Amino acid sequence: MLPFESFSYPFFDLNYETDHQATVSAFLSTQGIPIPNDADPGKKALYVHIPFCDTICTFCPFAKSVGTPERIDAYLHALQVELQVLGATRRIAEWQLDSVYIGGGTPSVLSPEQIGTLVAAVRANFTVKADAEVSFEFEAKSITEDKFQALAELGVTRVSFGVQSFEPNVRKMVNITASLEQVYSAIELSTKYFENTNLDMMVGFPGQDRDHARLDARSAANSGIGSVSIYPVDYVMTLPGWQNRIRAGQLPRPAGLDERSAMFHESRQELLKYMSEQNMYCFGAAEAPPTRYMFSTLYGGYRDEAVGVGSGAYSFIRGLAYMNESDERRYAKAASTGVLPITRSSPGHAYEKGLVFFPKRLTFDMRDLKVLGLEEVYADRINSIVSDGHAEIADGILRLTESGKLVYSELMAHFFSDMQQRLYHRMVARLSKQVGVIDEHEWQAGAGRVAAMGAASALPGASSRRNTLPLVGSPQ
Secondary structure: OOOOOOOOOOOOOOOOOOOHHHHHHHHHOOOOOOOOOOOOOOOEEEEEEEOEOOOOOOOOOOOOEOOOHHHHHHHHHHHHHHHHHHHOOHHHHOOEEEEEEEEEOOHHHOOHHHHHHHHHHHHHHOEEEEEEEEEEEEOOOOOOHHHHHHHHHOOOOEEEEEEEOOOHHHHHHOOOOOOHHHHHHHHHHHHHHOOEEEEEEEEOOOOOOHHHHHHHHHHHHOOOOOEEEEEEOOOOOOOHHHHHHHHOOOOOOOOOHHHHHHHHHHHHHHHOOOOEEOOOOEEEOOOOOOOHHHHHHHOOOOOOEEEEEOOOOEEEEOEEEEEEOOOHHHHHHHHOOOOOOEEEEEEEOOOOHHHHOHHHHOEEEOHHHHHOOOHHHHHHHHHHHHHOOOEEEEOOEEEEOHHHHOOHHHHHHHOOOHHHHHHHHHHHHHHHHHHOOOOHHHHHHHHHHHHHOOOHHHOOOHHHOHHHOOOOOOOO
């Protein structure tokens, strides 16, 4: 497992300095250009970020805060302005949205009236397909039956919330303050109003072992929820304050990288006893589709595009990735004036995005190699993982095997473009310096597996170690 695998792709080039707001505005004012000889327009999605929470989980890296009524009102006003400005741009006005994802933070801290106004603003400024998936994240403490009822009436089709763990000691350690009684009540209410329900779990918290991981997965599968999504704790992305408590001995030191990987895969095997596999992270009924926003756009291919509104929201369009101001109050001040609140952008076409995320989605349509001009660049890399037994090709589909699933994150790095490898290297080095978790022991834990699939150059510090690592099928 890579030290940092919960990334969006392509990565931001922090050395790229420009007037980011002007760059994004100019790009959005142009018409999207179809891919030659390709009739597939790809999936289009909108992400709406609500940064407010009742309480803050100590590990959570996302842009969030405990807001006052005045700040929430100001933020929602700014959000409506940004929706109007973005939806009116030439490029986005062409889109028909396949999915809308309202996340956070905790969107359920909003009142039914505020939620209704927000959803109305989305529909007023964007074309939302009749069969679009509309997801809404909630939290067990702040959800009520009248909110669920309002969401159903507003056309929300999927609800999801983070449980993370059913183990009381873990929940206390990371400041998850909802009681398990509230969790089970939320599950019961959600399934009353929605067919598509999901809870998120995490595995690899400090003090957890494989027995804990299997018990947590079993508890989630038997909770009555429609689907379960389970993710490894990504220590590079957790908050520095939480890491400081680990280093100070106030919290147990987490298991090593290899052991956390084993815990994750044993959790997956436990879920498979009760549910069907949808992708690397998600399990549910055999006929239930995975969340369209995440696995058709965020982890989709080059054609699949998404824009985000709200503080810290990330957008990726063919040819450009950009993100908003992450501070909620600075965001509200800027966006309310009608100016897109952009703080970072990176031009570039990540044609290989579908291959990078194929280990998470489990499949890749090989026809895309020719359509996107990837055959010569990626034929050897694909052949190498097939030869190693990590994937197989049948009926034009590249499919991850069981052995490939054990090294899915390393396989993602295997398909990074050369430029994106360098950006990943710099990003992990920067984050590990800020957070302080990635050390020599952590790096060496996964180095052998990564080297075996030719992805060693994607690891932090790899450039100084290449002469000691046997590269096989190097993507360089």
